[in-house]
Amino acid sequence: MDSLTFIGLLFAFIAIFGGQVLEGGSIESLLNFPAFVIVIGGTFGAVLVQTNVKTLKRALRMASWSFKTPKQEPKVAIDKIINWSMTARKLGLLGLEDEIDVERNQFERKGLILLIDGGEPQVIRDSLLVDLEVVERESMQAVKFYEALGGYAPTLGIVGAVLGLIQVMGNLSDPSALGSGIATAFVATIYGVASANLLFLPIAGKLKNIVQTQSLYREMFIEGIALIAEGENPKVIESRLAGFIPTS
Known part of the structure; x- marks a missing residue:
């Protein structure tokens, strides 16, 4: 959490x-409920116009990452890769076949299969990098969903303010109706600016950092698999992969 x-x-x-x-x-x-409807409803409506269904579903799934970051354990992954390396040196690449059924992560499972199939190191790198780029691109599209919310919300706040002022101007002869119109005008502006800068844009920033961390994790895994394919010494692999772990 x-x-x-x-x-x-x-x-x-x-x-x-x-x-x-x-x-x-x-x-x-x-x-102010009318102001809320104008700003939040209008903002989501505008963003839905520019978003496809696949990106929307991914964005909604990723929203929970703001409160519960997906677990990434680089050190555990390094230990696993080192164990694979030692097994490959003792029993050959076919000795890793039992690990396929154990591996649940689809990306890592594909890397393991490519390794066991005897693919060239560069071929393995290129294949996994394509998968990494696709996942990263789709995730960043989902991040842009929240960035778009943050971009439209202040503008919809202004729309709400104008609508409130229109109500005010249309009821100058009725002082009792002026208060609600003025309230909607100013509160809508607050809702627009506050939701953008306190919710949507911060969520987008956090999700972007998570996506970048996941990409770095996958790059580390790709490097480890490729080094095993090259027949590198486990100690050397461990040293190379340790550079992917942040020092702080």
């Missing part, structure tokens, strides 16, 4: 609502 996401959102809401109270306002004044 990524506690920083919860802490960040908590701080953001405390800052906004707390600041409103400190300025002498009420929290209720920030709650």
